[in-house]
Amino acid sequence: MTLAAVGLAVSLARRPVLSDVAVRIVPGRITGLIGPNGAGKSTLLRALAGLVTLDAGSVTLDGRSIAGLSRRDLARAIAFLPQERTVHWPLAARAVVALGRIPHRSGPAGEGAADARAIDEAMAAMDIVALADRPVGELSGGERGRVLFARALAQKSAVILADEPTAGLDPAHALGLLELLNRLAAEGRAIAIALHDLSLAARFCHDVVVLSRGRVAAAGPRAEVMTAERLAAVFGVGFAMATLDGLPIVVPIGTRPNGGLSSRG
Amino acid sequence: MIERAGGPRRARIGAYRLHGALVAVLALLFVVSLLTGPAGVGIPARAPWLIVTQIRLPRALLAILVGAALGASGAALQGYLRNPLAEPGVIGISSGAGLGAVLAIHSGASAALSLALPLGGLIGAALATILVLTLAGRHGGALTLILSGVAVASAATALMSLALSLAPNPFAAVEIVFWLLGSLADRSFEHVWIAGPFIAAGLVLLLANGAGLDALSLGEDGAQNLGIDIGRLRLAVVTGAALAVGAATAVAGSIGFVGLVVPHLLRPLVGHQPSRLVPASLLGGAILVLAADILVRIVTPNGELRLGVLTALIGTPLFLWLVVDTRRRLEP
Numbered sequence: 001m002t003l004a005a006v007g008l009a010v011s012l013a014r015r016p017v018l019s020d021v022a023v024r025i026v027p028g029r030i031t032g033l034i035g036p037n038g039a040g041k042s043t044l045l046r047a048l049a050g051l052v053t054l055d056a057g058s059v060t061l062d063g064r065s066i067a068g069l070s071r072r073d074l075a076r077a078i079a080f081l082p083q084e085r086t087v088h089w090p091l092a093a094r095a096v097v098a099l100g101r102i103p104h105r106s107g108p109a110g111e112g113a114a115d116a117r118a119i120d121e122a123m124a125a126m127d128i129v130a131l132a133d134r135p136v137g138e139l140s141g142g143e144r145g146r147v148l149f150a151r152a153l154a155q156k157s158a159v160i161l162a163d164e165p166t167a168g169l170d171p172a173h174a175l176g177l178l179e180l181l182n183r184l185a186a187e188g189r190a191i192a193i194a195l196h197d198l199s200l201a202a203r204f205c206h207d208v209v210v211l212s213r214g215r216v217a218a219a220g221p222r223a224e225v226m227t228a229e230r231l232a233a234v235f236g237v238g239f240a241m242a243t244l245d246g247l248p249i250v251v252p253i254g255t256r257p258n259g260g261l262s263s264r265g
Numbered sequence: 266m267i268e269r270a271g272g273p274r275r276a277r278i279g280a281y282r283l284h285g286a287l288v289a290v291l292a293l294l295f296v297v298s299l300l301t302g303p304a305g306v307g308i309p310a311r312a313p314w315l316i317v318t319q320i321r322l323p324r325a326l327l328a329i330l331v332g333a334a335l336g337a338s339g340a341a342l343q344g345y346l347r348n349p350l351a352e353p354g355v356i357g358i359s360s361g362a363g364l365g366a367v368l369a370i371h372s373g374a375s376a377a378l379s380l381a382l383p384l385g386g387l388i389g390a391a392l393a394t395i396l397v398l399t400l401a402g403r404h405g406g407a408l409t410l411i412l413s414g415v416a417v418a419s420a421a422t423a424l425m426s427l428a429l430s431l432a433p434n435p436f437a438a439v440e441i442v443f444w445l446l447g448s449l450a451d452r453s454f455e456h457v458w459i460a461g462p463f464i465a466a467g468l469v470l471l472l473a474n475g476a477g478l479d480a481l482s483l484g485e486d487g488a489q490n491l492g493i494d495i496g497r498l499r500l501a502v503v504t505g506a507a508l509a510v511g512a513a514t515a516v517a518g519s520i521g522f523v524g525l526v527v528p529h530l531l532r533p534l535v536g537h538q539p540s541r542l543v544p545a546s547l548l549g550g551a552i553l554v555l556a557a558d559i560l561v562r563i564v565t566p567n568g569e570l571r572l573g574v575l576t577a578l579i580g581t582p583l584f585l586w587l588v589v590d591t592r593r594r595l596e597p
Contacts, residue, residue: 005491049490078490080490082483084487087531088481091482095536102492195503
């Protein structure tokens with residue numbers, strides 16, 4: 001399923017946060033959203049998930065407006081991992097993952113075989129099988145992040161939207177998660193993630209959308225979009241870009257833009 | 266397939282066991298309640314059947330209905346508001362019902378027609394609920410609901426005090442005060458028929474929305490992404506609690522602490538899952554109110570000790586124990 005937005009404008013508390021944003025999240029590819037704090041990455045993901053009221057524009061799923069879909073149909077099509085990692089009750093990790101099956105359940109029926117399989121697979125994929133009975137409140141931030149991501153996986157949706165899914169994860173689990181997303185994309189899922197680690201974005205995202213002050217500064221295949229000049233212009237800091245053992249490395253090199261690079265505004 | 270610890274099957278067996286145990290305790294208390302009279306527990310010597318069926322049976326049924334309403338509503342509201350301190354009083358329903366009943370006493374309507382009191386309570390609860398939902402707005406989250414609930418509750422409490430000061434005669438004032446303390450004494454099957462259908466409808470509504478409460482563990486964005494319509498969920502939970510608690514308060518007066526303490530006590534036994542807490546608290550609330558009503562009759566056969574006072578007296582130490590227990594677990 002292709003998730004697309006055109007002419008998107010969103011205000012939060014009467015302050016415009018996004019204006020005239022267009023993106024396409026296509027099956028088989030990971031789309032990375034990058035940009036400075038407050039650029040509108042989270043709001044864009046929430047708008048794509050159908051969680052905010054639009055001032056203008058539309059979000060479509062395979063050409064049909066998501067405004068016409070029921071919450072439940074939307075939940076089966078799109079899984080969204082919010083940036084907030086709070087779980088309000090000390091539920092066991094497995095119970096949190098099981099929440100991902102709510103859109104697939106009919107009535108108050110308990111967990112079926114398909115549910116159990118989806119939950120177990122998601123927990124295995126996130127390496128949290130050993131944590132199954134632990135209350136989420138007792139887990140570390142990274143472990144809780146993996147439990148919550150497993151919830152999104154258990155939803156078995158065609159589209160996955162994740163707001164900084166690697167935040168708080170150790171390098172091994174961050175890499176594991178992105179490699180898993182890569183496999184899911186290869187299976188035909190459409191994936192969009194907001195990322196702050198530009199090296200990981202350069203390495204794993206097929207397409208990149210650069211947001212700056214609520215607008216799309218650039219969008220397209222990663223290699224075309226992530227240039228040192230553009231990153232410097234958007235983030236207001238110079239970047240060194242290199243390749244090490246065939247892997248892209250993007251490092252900020254100073255708090256001020258280098259001479260010759262245009263600063264923000 | 267191998268069931269791991271904490272798997273769905275174990276959770277289901279655990280739920281059966283817990284519900285089975287609660288139902289067994291409730292059934293035992295029900296029998297004790299039917300056997301409890303002013304002369305203590307025992308089989309009454311004279312005209313036993315009439316006393317049991319016309320006086321004690323409706324009283325025991327009401328205790329179960331009222332306790333179930335308070336327990337289940339407390340659990341559902343705590344789940345919806347994601348706040349363990351929430352209870353039916355927080356959203357202004359019990360105060361609204363109380364005000365309606367007090368006005369029925371004050372106006373003398375209850376003296377003319379005994380059913381005017383519970384009917385006044387029902388009308389008060391309905392008006393308070395409509396007011397709270399209107400004030401909270403369609404899109405607001407949990408916070409606006411609590412704020413408008415607290416506002417309506419304080420206004421209703423103030424008006425109740427005013428009605429008390431303006432009572433036409435000392436007897437009405439005493440009646441108002443005693444009614445506010447909560448009691449199940451001298452209730453008949455008429456009260457069961459008045460409150461029963463509303464409480465049953467409210468409980469069905471609360472039990473049917475467990476999945477939404479579970480989903481809210483992930484916050485409002487998370488719940489919506491799980492297919493939950495937050496606005497509809499709020500309407501269902503508030504309406505369900507209003508039907509159940511409004512009707513319970515209308516027939517029994519205000520009975521505090523049950524909706525707060527019962528979900529707290531049972532939460533660890535259901536893995537902290539809001540959907541499983543609602544049915545467990547329904548049974549637990551019924552047990553607490555039924556037990557308290559038996560105790561009230563044994564301790565003071567003449568009715569000096571009021572049910573609402575006793576539930577608070579029982580509830581407070583339980584709550585303090587919970588505080589101490591929580592503190593112990595939080596300390597290193």
